[in-house]
Amino acid sequence: MSGDPDRTYVESTIIMTTVRVVVPFVFTFGLYVMFHGAESAGGGFQGGVIVASAVLLLAFAFGIEPTRAWLEGPLAQAAIAVGGATFALIGLGAVVGGGAFLEYEAYGLGTHGVKYGIELVELGIGAIVSAVLVSLFFSLARGDFVVAGEAVETEADSEGGERA
DSSP states (O other): OOSOTTOOOOOOHHHHHHHHHHHHHHHHHHHHHHHHTTTSSOOHHHHHHHHHHHHHHHHHHHOHHHHHHHHTTHHHHHHHHHHHHHHHHHHHHHHHTTSOTTOGGGGOOHHHHHHHHHHHHHHHHHHHHHHHHHHHHHHHHHTOSOOTTOOOOOHHHHTTOOOO
16 A cells, blocks of 8 residues: 555545535434424434534545635634524523513514524524534644643743743
């Protein structure tokens, strides 16, 4: 076998084709689970994990670095911020309407309003969960975390300074 032994990404036409076919279905199923949490088993956390797994499939098939360049940074941060803001605004809107936090009946929209309120909250939670999981994956792949017990070299160490 020739090539770089440290190479972690190997291009495979079979894997890339399979992921191209499967990922849209996985992503759609994740959204379904998020929205269906108001009526049955499922919800934002479970759906967010499924959506994140679709992104991880893309990273494994097409390379972590290209996927990171496509998704990491402002997109992940925006998903976390918008998801948190959606959750907070829907919850606080109920308080403003005279109810408790996330008491959907305070909106006075009947059972459909309750269902849509729950679905929006689940979508916000799903955005947070999927963005955090994808960001953690990229951080682990980059090596941002240190194994317990290993020495960490700081700038002072590399310049001949002493550690405190």
